[in-house]
Amino acid sequence: MATRTLGGRYQLVKRIGVGGMSEVWHGHDEVLDRPVAVKVMAPHQATTVDIVRREARSAARLAHPNVAGVHDFGTSANQPYIVMELVEGRTLGQHLAGGPLDWRIGVRICAEVAAALAAAHGENVVHRDIKPGNIMLTPSGAKVLDFGIAAAIGTADDDPDGPVMGTPAYVAPERFAGHPATAATDMFAVGTLLYQCLSGRLPWLRATPTELVHAECHDDPDPLPEIDGMPGEVIDMMSRCLAKDPLERPTAMVAALLLAEAVDARVYVPMTDFEPAVAPTTSWVDEPTSASQAGRHRA
Structure with missing residues (x-):
């Protein structure tokens, strides 16, 4: 320079x-x-x-x-x-390199991430790249970073035939079928993040990106290990976030409030709830099936 x-x-x-x-x-x-x-x-x-x-x-x-x-x-x-803003601390990814977090810490982090997304969705912004490397943990709480590939909710990709924007392990299934990013796609990433905080690993472990995308679209998440003292509501919320159908996923506001209540924490969320994503007009459940389709992602 x-x-x-x-x-x-x-x-x-x-x-x-x-x-x-x-x-x-x-x-x-x-x-x-x-x-x-x-x-x-x-x-x-x-x-x-x-x-x-x-x-x-x-x-x-x-x-x-x-x-x-x-x-x-x-x-x-x-x-x-x-x-x-200069945010000092370590990323959630750095913390997870040492294994799973105490469930109370992991749930609180995800409550704060969901609260941040509730604010974004209220401004018609979808993040599209929620992952551990974009969450900074600070003494005052979690901070969501990098809106570099954010877009207006429901906006079509700049290049419909190009790669799906996001990190494959956290991208919602409907995105691989070409549907626009919505608030519900961010919530799938929150579910993946919560699973990772609780278990120290991703919900699906596969050898190749193609196999990973196929599993996200068709398979149930691997069972979580039993965690002493964790309320069943947390598991239910995580499962709802990881639903294949975007209409079954909770809003960010609902997730933030329920997760915060589970650990007796406080989060700041907008006062108005938001409707879930509009249902896709075509089925995506049977897609993608080929390596070329599964390859539509950005690492």
């Missing part, structure tokens, strides 16, 4: 993350004298300014304690960047 200060105010102090499409820097806002995180798109990416601006706008509309806030958007040398 030609300069280490963006927009005349954001000094890049230390690089704290590198991905295929972007770098994240620990930065300093020289105008407001506060630490920030700055996500800068990699120069070799063909990412358009409009796509990154859409990400910034999606997250900036969400004023919620369990969502990492967005402060600003800009470009430097034709590279778009987003200035965000």
